[in-house]
Amino acid sequence: xxxxxxxxxxxxxxxxxxxxxxxxxxxxxxxxxxxxxxxxxxxxxxxxxxxxxxxxxxxxxxxxxxxxxxxxxxxxxxxxxxxxxxxxxxxxxxxxxxxxxxxxxxxxxxxxxxxxxxxxxxxxxxxxxxxxxxxxxxxxxxxxxxxxxxxxxxxxxxxxxxxxxxxxxxxxxxxxxxxxxxxxxxxxxxxxxxxxxxxxxxxxxxxxxxxxxxxxxxxxxxxxxxxxxxxxxxxxxxxxxxxxxxxxxxxxxxxxxxx
Amino acid sequence: xxxxxxxxxxxxxxxxxxxxxxxxxxxxxxxxxxxxxxxxxxxxxxxxxxxxxxxxxxxxxxxxxxxxxxxxxxxxxxxxxxxxxxxxxxxxxxxxxxxxxxxxxxxxxxxxxxxxxxxxxxxxxxxxxxxxxxxxxxxxxxxxxxxxxxxxxxxxxxxxxxxxxxxxxxxxxxxxxxxxxxxxxxxxxxxxxxxxxxxxxxxxxxxxxxxxxxxxxxxxxxxxxxxxxxxxxxxxxxxxxxxxxxxxxxxxxxxxxxxxxxxxxxxxxxxxxxxxxxxxxxxxxxxxxxxxxxxxxxxxxxxxxxxxxxxxxxxxxxxxx
Numbered sequence: 252x253x254x255x256x257x258x259x260x261x262x263x264x265x266x267x268x269x270x271x272x273x274x275x276x277x278x279x280x281x282x283x284x285x286x287x288x289x290x291x292x293x294x295x296x297x298x299x300x301x302x303x304x305x306x307x308x309x310x311x312x313x314x315x316x317x318x319x320x321x322x323x324x325x326x327x328x329x330x331x332x333x334x335x336x337x338x339x340x341x342x343x344x345x346x347x348x349x350x351x352x353x354x355x356x357x358x359x360x361x362x363x364x365x366x367x368x369x370x371x372x373x374x375x376x377x378x379x380x381x382x383x384x385x386x387x388x389x390x391x392x393x394x395x396x397x398x399x400x401x402x403x404x405x406x407x408x409x410x411x412x413x414x415x416x417x418x419x420x421x422x423x424x425x426x427x428x429x430x431x432x433x434x435x436x437x438x439x440x441x442x443x444x445x446x447x448x449x450x451x452x453x454x455x456x457x458x459x460x461x462x463x464x465x466x467x468x469x470x471x472x473x474x475x476x477x478x479x480x481x482x483x484x485x486x487x488x489x490x491x492x493x494x495x496x497x498x499x500x501x502x503x504x505x506x507x508x509x510x
Numbered sequence: 511x512x513x514x515x516x517x518x519x520x521x522x523x524x525x526x527x528x529x530x531x532x533x534x535x536x537x538x539x540x541x542x543x544x545x546x547x548x549x550x551x552x553x554x555x556x557x558x559x560x561x562x563x564x565x566x567x568x569x570x571x572x573x574x575x576x577x578x579x580x581x582x583x584x585x586x587x588x589x590x591x592x593x594x595x596x597x598x599x600x601x602x603x604x605x606x607x608x609x610x611x612x613x614x615x616x617x618x619x620x621x622x623x624x625x626x627x628x629x630x631x632x633x634x635x636x637x638x639x640x641x642x643x644x645x646x647x648x649x650x651x652x653x654x655x656x657x658x659x660x661x662x663x664x665x666x667x668x669x670x671x672x673x674x675x676x677x678x679x680x681x682x683x684x685x686x687x688x689x690x691x692x693x694x695x696x697x698x699x700x701x702x703x704x705x706x707x708x709x710x711x712x713x714x715x716x717x718x719x720x721x722x723x724x725x726x727x728x729x730x731x732x733x734x735x736x737x738x739x740x741x742x743x744x745x746x747x748x749x750x751x752x753x754x755x756x757x758x759x760x761x762x763x764x765x766x767x768x769x770x771x772x773x774x775x776x777x778x779x780x781x782x783x784x785x786x787x788x789x790x791x792x793x794x795x796x797x798x799x800x801x802x803x804x805x806x807x808x809x810x811x812x813x814x815x816x817x818x819x820x821x822x823x824x825x826x827x828x829x830x831x
Binding site: 254257258260261262264265268269272273337340341342344345346347348349350351509 | 560563564565585588589591593595596597598599600601603604608611612613615616617618644660664
């Protein structure tokens with residue numbers, strides 16, 4: 252157990268070190284979602300969006316939940332990228348030829364991605380706060396938002412890792428990633444409530460786990476516990492199923508790739 | 511002679527779909543020797559190596575390191591081995607020291623143990639002054655040295671080197687060879703793959719030539735060359751009428767394996783030129799044959815390779831995986 256912890260800590264610290272060496276890229280990945288989506292998109296659609304439709308005092312406060320979950324989505328889907336590069340340049344083989352638990356590398360990646368995502372979510376909520384979005388459920392609500400984010404993120408990161416272990420080249424990986432990310436966002440309640448979507452899109456959006464996450468995060472920010480709790484309960488159930496499926500697939504891909 | 515066996519590979523097969531990457535391979539590596547797997551790209555060297563370092567499970571057959579099965583006792587094997595991958599398996603954002611510290615934790619060393627060993631290794635591979643720079647600033651040779659330091663960190667009994675000097679300049683190559691010889695002198699067993707014939711020739715105590723997933727021949731480089739029939743001394747004589755006399759005089763000498771008449775002289779196969787040349791010259795003198803020209807050819811490993819695989823090592827076969 253002591254060994255296990257030593258491995259995971261060392262491997263997690265490696266991700267942290269890498270990030271700290273890539274200051275520019277860190278800045279951009281941190282700033283991009285709130286700059287592009289929250290500040291630009293949120294303010295841009297301020298008057299175009301009908302508050303009768305969004306059921307929110309303004310578009311930014313409606314969008315905040317969407318941007319939070321979008322960040323989880325993008326970080327999660329990109330969570331396997333570094334393992335993909337490790338696989339391609341042989342670093343993963345070097346790690347795997349050492350007497351470590353087979354799961355340590357993967358766990359370190361989960362821990363790292365979840366931590367970074369949580370920090371980013373906090374920054375986004377902070378920026379939203381500056382634009383007057385005050386979460387209705389307070390600090391406990393924010394903790395709940397982080398929990399939902401992590402539950403969604405675990406499954407997404409597992410999908411990403413499964414892809415990283417299965418694809419032939421990183422070109423394939425990024426094509427699939429680019430193909431998944433935007434449709435997931437458009438076919439969810441991130442930008443527009445389901446009720447305001449064309450029928451066929453709202454049907455598809457209902458099967459998107461992202462919609463479930465947003466529908467729980469949004470009342471936590473906008474309304475309050477009484478409205479949020481049923482959604483939170485529902486999303487926890489949905490995410491448990493989602494995570495179980497993704498982890499199962501991820502473990503399978505990992506075992507196949509690692510012989 | 512009974513020698514301790516470090517590695518035992520027995521009827522190893524690895525199949526990808528229909529393609530046999532390794533086909534019924536058996537060999538032993540003795541403790542303390544440098545053992546080479548020589549072959550063109552795609553011959554099955556890397557597959558064999560990756561089985562030995564526990565990363566691949568054989569389709570059939572077994573491999574063991576100091577008696578420990580690479581599948582059933584993978585963790586024990588991993589404690590005994592060090593691995594230097596083929597590609598520069600370097601994280602360009604980490605410094606040299608951070609690479610070694612990471613591995614120290616993965617081998618469950620304490621901070622103090624690790625720090626001591628890391629200092630020794632950095633000194634050994636002459637990277638002390640570059641240890642705290644990110645690896646992306648390293649030259650190819652420096653990366654390779656770091657790779658080797660990483661492989662040595664666990665203080666392994668067996669070190670596996672996958673194409674250790676691929677793409678390096680001459681200077682760095684010679685340096686790496688020096689390290690490998692030094693490690694052998696310290697008693698380490700070394701298994702390396704290479705597709706450089708001169709490297710196999712210079713470095714390996716024994717080597718297996720692998721092609722199409724099978725071992726074509728196995729032995730010490732010198733043995734393999736001798737097995738081809740020995741070195742050839744070619745004589746060109748001034749007077750061709752005395753050739754037959756010289757031929758029969760040489761035929762029964764112990765130092766000489768075979769004599770063949772050519773248009774202007776003789777081709778003499780010899781086991782060692784040191785013994786054979788004096789005999790040849792003395793006989794020629796005695797019979798009054800004046801020699802116009804002597805040429806001496808030692809078979810090279812290239813000749814061994816061609817003799818066993820039917821082609822040159824540079825003629826790569828397409829890699830399938």
